[in-house]
Amino acid sequence: MDNSREPVSDARKLQLLLRFNQLISRRIELKPMIAEAMAQARELVNADRTTLWLMDDEAGQLYTFVGEGLEEEVRIRVGEGVAGTAAREHRVVVVNDAYNSPLFNPEIDRRSGYRTQSLLAVPMESTDGKLIGVFQAINRLDGSDNDADSGFTDEDTELFSSMAAIAAVFLENAVLYDEQQRQFRSFIVTLAQSVDTKDQTTSNHTKLVTGISVAIAQELGLSRRTVERIRIAAVLHDYGKIGIPDNVLQKPGSLNEEERDLMRSHVLKTILLLRRINFSRELRDIPRIAGMHHEKLDGSGYPFGLRGDEIPLEGRILAVADIFQALTQTRPYKQGMAVPEALAELRIMTQDHTDRYDKVSGMHVDPLVVDALARILQREHDDLRVFEEASKWEPMLQGRII
Ligand SMILES: [Fe+2]
Ligand SMILES: [Fe+2]
Known part of the structure; x- marks a missing residue:
């Protein structure tokens, strides 16, 4: 793992946070935009990777909407692993020594060949408190002394939580828009079918x-x-x-x-x-x-x-x-x-x-x-x-x- 990053300056942090907000509120295709915003978030907390999990209510699972370094979608049950715990308990979960934490599930590492050390998982909630997903940062990189396992700090948690809150508002709107679109389309299709039947x-x-x-x-x-x-x-x-x-x-x-x-x-x-x-x-x-x-x-x-x-x-x-x-x-x-x-x-x-x-x-x-x-x-x-x-x-x- 490359641990040689410089610490992020305050000015850069502000710049990244603004850019994150700007990116996420732009009306372009959702996935690439989220991926770009996640790269900003990654830099902001000096992490190696970020993952955005979305909630699949019907299946009671979280799935990776965008997972940096992951080739395929991963699904976990709510309550399983660090992200699953953040989802079930609606709270921020920080784990700085993954392999010694009972919350950590090494299965994803095993499949991707990655070595997780630290994790920061923040639940994303809608305005009425419903869980939308979990925003997660993996492996805090400490640039000052090349020490990879210093772990996520309180400041990281704070910064990452504000980004998760911005993302939550945006995703809530996107989900709502998506539902309205489908409702509208089913209405149109019903109209059309009534003609073909007549x-x-x-x-x-x-x-x-x-x-x-x-x-x-x-x-x-x-x-x-x-x-x-x-x-x-x-x-x-x-x-x-x-x-x-x-x-x-x-x-x-x-x-x-x-x-x-x-x-x-x-x-x-x-x-x-x-x-x-x-x-x-x-x-x-x-x-x-x-x-x-x-x-x-x-x-x-x-x-x-x-x-x-x-x-x-x-x-x-x-x-x-x-x-x-x-x-x-x-x-x-x-x-x-x-x-x-x-x-x-x-x-x-x-x-x-x-x-x-x-x-x-x-x-x-x-x-x-x-x-x-x-x-x-x-x-x-x-x-x-x-x-x-x-x-x-x-x-x-x-x-x-x-
Ligand atoms: Fe006609
Ligand atoms: Fe016709």
């Missing part, structure tokens, strides 16, 4: 349109946030069908004019229903995007007859996914088209064309979006199962950040 003839349509839209968005290299926005808009795109009478929604064959108008009104219904949901700032555009899946680039679509650039990329993606899914889907009254045939049909819609009813039309769909879909299908040898993974509800519900 419209038996097109069951799974919503799910597959979601899978196709997400795959195209990813193929186009859009940001993670944009992909998520598209996913949710796709999940909800036909939600307005909930307000269409079953005899129209499930009518086999063609609709008369009145029925067609009623059917088309599902888009406005979608927009109006979704506008009632209090979406977060990032998702505020969802009702608008979801309401664009029947718009066409030449302005002949509905409900607004938007043209060209008036339809953003998100809406164009949904439109292509919706058409492609409808073309390839087998329904009680029609056999679904084969993939090459459906793609050819979409290609025709990327330019001025005469449709199958001899109607002369302009460009309906975005050729770049169709190209992206074609690339995916080519790679997958026209196997539509590629869209199933992206269309599963479960990953949406498991999208945990912690």
